[in-house]
Amino acid sequence: MENKIDNIKDAPAPWTLEGQVAYLFIHGSRAAQDSFNENPDPVLSPFRGGLGGLMLVRYTDSPVGPYDELIFLPGCYQFGDKTYYRISQIYVSSLDSVINGRRNWNVPKKLATFRWNDNNTHVKISLPDQTEPFCTIRVQPRLYCLPIGTGLVPEVFRTLLQPPLEETEDKNAYFKIVPSCSGWFRPIVRLLEFQTDGKEIPSHEQIPLYTYGVGYEAFTLLFPKAELTLH
Template structure:
């Protein structure tokens, strides 16, 4: 399915916000060559998302943003590793925004105590599992709290093209969130950074969010 931008997506998810030490990112962050020289650090995130609706239907997603990058005169976030549960999302993500999506299988289970058990696997090999339990009151969350939030990716739709070029995307999102506690975190570093080594600054369970991924800007 060909689904050009913009996309509007809705769903629920888990956001882990952390400072990932540079040695950790260099060793386990799956940085592409164009990201290696641009990496600056600061705050990054891991997101586990259960999209209920999108331009290519429901799908699930796991992504890693190591922190900020400096591309020329532009400072931006950049995704270095990402898995989704839809081949249509893989193809369109790579074509539309240069997002290096790979296919994986996801299991999201809600437990009796309100926690959620999540497992991500590829070819029958589980490489990430965790349990997240939300707590406390709900509060609004929006990308408007982060003015200038943007993601820069290298073009993936022109194999062999020189120079490859960059795509800058300014997504927007809003929803409700609660604080969450993680437990039972297990990661296979051949597939994803070892989250058990990281002490997050915050973990948020996000509910009923709405996100827009617009047409990117060529850089």
């Protein structure tokens, strides 16, 4: 592992990523979802619940090359007098993405293997040392795509505040990020299958995902340099 980390490409923010597909499904809040959080801070930044999301993404290009991604956002967290969304669990298919994501934005990326079929509508995701998937997702894109950017989405709904990770030297270093995206927006994506083992992300019983979500195709994502935010 040490030799692999020594060969990691250094890719500081900002990042511009080109994507093939992205699917987003909203879920309701349950207390169990906050337990899927690598480094919780219930005193400084307690979990407040609300709507969260699950995202599945395929990137065709990034500063560290192509990779796949599964993102879990439990809901909102309090910080000072405001609430923010947070990525609490995220799995990617690239070790370069893992290391740089943790360095750049306090995003708790972990490595996983993604096995796709059926034209990017069915994926099985497993840990690197396992063959059985911890998550299986099957979707069905519906209707036509429209050219839309996230400029139409209020900034409050796309602002992330990431707490320091275990390896972060400054334990007060909360990072705020406001991503933006443009591309072909698909207004309806049906969730046909969602199965998990309940260990890496909440199980399908614990996370009440809505059956219909939205998607993007042939999109460009800008993930800016993080803004240091102090309490």
